[in-house]
Amino acid sequence: MLQEAFSIGSHDCGDCPIRHRAVCARCEADELEQLEEIKYYRSFEAGQTVIWSGDRMDFVGSVVSGIATLTQTMEDGRTQMVGLLLPSDFVGRPGRQGSAYDVVATTDLVMCCFRKKPFEQMMETTPHIAQRLLQMTLDELDAAREWMLVLGRKTAREKIASLLAIIARRDATLHLRGTDGPLVFDLPLTREAMADYLGLTLETVSRQVSALKRDGVIELQGKRHVTIPDFGRLLEEAGDDSDGGMLA
Amino acid sequence: MLQEAFSIGSHDCGDCPIRHRAVCARCEADELEQLEEIKYYRSFEAGQTVIWSGDRMDFVGSVVSGIATLTQTMEDGRTQMVGLLLPSDFVGRPGRQGSAYDVVATTDLVMCCFRKKPFEQMMETTPHIAQRLLQMTLDELDAAREWMLVLGRKTAREKIASLLAIIARRDATLHLRGTDGPLVFDLPLTREAMADYLGLTLETVSRQVSALKRDGVIELQGKRHVTIPDFGRLLEEAGDDSDGGMLA
DNA sequence: CAGAAGCCTTGACCCAGATCAATCTCATGA
DNA sequence: TCATGAGATTGATCTGGGTCAAGGCTTCTG
Incomplete structure (x- = not known):
């Protein structure tokens, strides 16, 4: 369930760089x-x-x-x-x-x-x-x-995939792009922060990220720069094919 | 974090038996x-x-x-x-x-x-x-x-204790009682439903309920009728001594 | 009263993920 | 340039809770 795209109104709040x-x-x-x-x-x-x-x-x-x-x-x-x-x-x-x-x-x-x-x-x-x-x-x-649902019922691999999917989608929405082509973004979280989000340890996060990379679900340049070649594939890995409410 | 006690206003909605x-x-x-x-x-x-x-x-x-x-x-x-x-x-x-x-x-x-x-x-x-x-x-x-927090970071025993605490407290609030004396209530959920709430299997729920009973944290009459002799003890078991916002 | 159907309990075993520990990779800056 | 330290990776081992399986209790129903 994605939050609404960020700009609803048609005007900015004065000089504020974002629209509230x-x-x-x-x-x-x-x-x-x-x-x-x-x-x-x-x-x-x-x-x-x-x-x-x-x-x-x-x-x-x-x-x-x-x-x-x-x-x-x-x-x-x-x-x-x-x-x-x-x-x-x-x-x-x-x-x-x-x-x-x-x-x-x-x-x-x-x-x-x-x-x-x-x-x-x-x-x-x-x-x-x-x-x-x-x-x-x-x-x-x-x-x-x-x-x-993610915390209670998903496996470590599915959790990682779910998190990446959320961030990728939010990022795409923010830049007013769709989720069709390959998606590229910087992970804004350390492995430890990801673990805290997912109810895992940082070691497990690291292992599963490596596994997703090995399996070609994601590509990594450095530790934080991520490319998602196939967003649908990522969603499958997240156990969540139902592309729930994308681009609200 | 408990939801507000159920009656805020001072009148009922017509013949409605509860206050909205x-x-x-x-x-x-x-x-x-x-x-x-x-x-x-x-x-x-x-x-x-x-x-x-x-x-x-x-x-x-x-x-x-x-x-x-x-x-x-x-x-x-x-x-x-x-x-x-x-x-x-x-x-x-x-x-x-x-x-x-x-x-x-x-x-x-x-x-x-x-x-x-x-x-x-x-x-x-x-x-x-x-x-x-x-x-x-x-x-x-x-x-x-x-x-x-419960789903991501608590152990099975803590999860069960947390659920019992929530239900006990809600029940006490609903009947306008405090949480000082022993609390008595009927579990409104099957073991399976509890498992679905807690991200566990029903077998684990059953085992941990038995363990809490064995350790005197709860008493059971039948499978559903629960007595909490010491609510503070239960909160400790839930890993949650900070009696967060009770009786809002 | 027997049989069936729900629900619950308990045991034996297994595995995903935690834990402990060593090493690697960089960016920083003295 | 080489320490320093924060973050990340990877391996070895352990364990909490899952899985599978066998009964046990109640409450219906015929």
């Missing part, structure tokens, strides 16, 4: 003005924590560039990634106090934020924003539940 | 009248499928009594439960065409439904409904992500 899926879809000029007033940018370096689980979170926003992850950690240190934030993804929990997860920048990251209080007030007076956020949250819920 | 978390929180009298008009009940027998994944879904609603499950299935038959619907839980995807999962009644089930079209129209004109649904969807998202 959450708020732009049906924005009027005066709403955009309101948004400008409460908008600001934040930059993070790779590895930096954007916000800790439980911490007060006084903003909502979108990823402009870079990648962030949502992770949960148990007392004994076991961690599970529960979300992957790519450019245009929304971050934040309108109406909630704190963050439920650690949000960590895995690459250099730029976010476009709105101050939370006024944003929530805007939500009250501008019904379509709440509706838009509801749609996006339903998308996230679908993605999370799709991932439950 | 989604719509009642701030309903006005005339809205209630509108709701009455588009409301109807549906009953299902244990085992019956409420709706198949992909099917057109022309209603939204709440569970009145009984239990339903949301499941996803792979082509080869592997299945993963992705949600558990207890009384007062909301079902439906406003703004979406079809269901993304199979919804199956695991016990006899009564649902209170609203026709989807008019409900959506009401959402447009009654902003608080969309906001309320957003909050509930965020709760579900939290629950789904919490479950990703």
Whole structure:
């Protein structure tokens, strides 16, 4: 279940380099003005924590560039990634106090934020924003539940293939390409981060990536640069031929 | 992460035996009248499928009594439960065409439904409904992500303990009790359904339930009637001492 | 009351993936 | 230029949970 393509509306938020899926879809000029007033940018370096689980979170926003992850950690240190934030993804929990997860920048990251209080007030007076956020949250819920199937029932090889398929597809969507020809992209995650996403160890990830390479499902230039010669083949390996809702 | 207690508002929806978390929180009298008009009940027998994944879904609603499950299935038959619907839980995807999962009644089930079209129209004109649904969807998202940690990183024993804790807590909340004294409830799931929820086989579920019984973490009368003498102990077994947000 | 059908339990064995450990590959920078 | 260290690979071994198989309990039904 793929999240909606990133650009719904037909205008940008002022000088913001991305279009905010959450708020732009049906924005009027005066709403955009309101948004400008409460908008600001934040930059993070790779590895930096954007916000800790439980911490007060006084903003909502979108990823402009870079990648962030949502992770949960148990007392004994076991961690599970529960979300992957790519450019245009929304971050934040309108109406909630704190963050439920650690949000960590895995690459250099730029976010476009709105101050939370006024944003929530805007939500009250501008019904379509709440509706838009509801749609996006339903998308996230679908993605999370799709991932439950991956975590609960797929083999290590299928898990890797599923992750590569998601990233490849998101990447293609972001660059407004289809998934027909060979797909080329840079893996935004270390083997360890992949393992945390997939509920595996990094060694198993490494082995299965090697195996997929050996079997010609993927090609690797270096450790991170990936080519998918045949996306359909990859989906088969993911145990997921039903090319579920591509290019929403 | 527990879903909100089931009754937020201070009135019932007409003769409906439960309070609809989604719509009642701030309903006005005339809205209630509108709701009455588009409301109807549906009953299902244990085992019956409420709706198949992909099917057109022309209603939204709440569970009145009984239990339903949301499941996803792979082509080869592997299945993963992705949600558990207890009384007062909301079902439906406003703004979406079809269901993304199979919804199956695991016990006899009564649902209170609203026709989807008019409900959506009401959402447009009654902003608080969309906001309320957003909050509930965020709760579900939290629950789904919490479950990703269970599926990805917990041992079989911890998984069983986690499931029992969730059901025990929901049951206590539903009956407006705390989790201090011993908790007693009936398991609404077969061993197989538990396995589908936990990403295990039914044999492993059976073994771990027996082990928890042997170790005094739970007591069993018959196969389904469970007593939790010490809820804190159960949470420890679940690897989850942080009694996360109980009785929201 | 016998037989059948669900559901559950328990045992024996096996294997996918975890764990432990050694080595490799680069990019960085002194 | 050569240390340094973070990330990745690969091998050897171990084990939690899967798989296969044999019963055991209840609740229906005839």
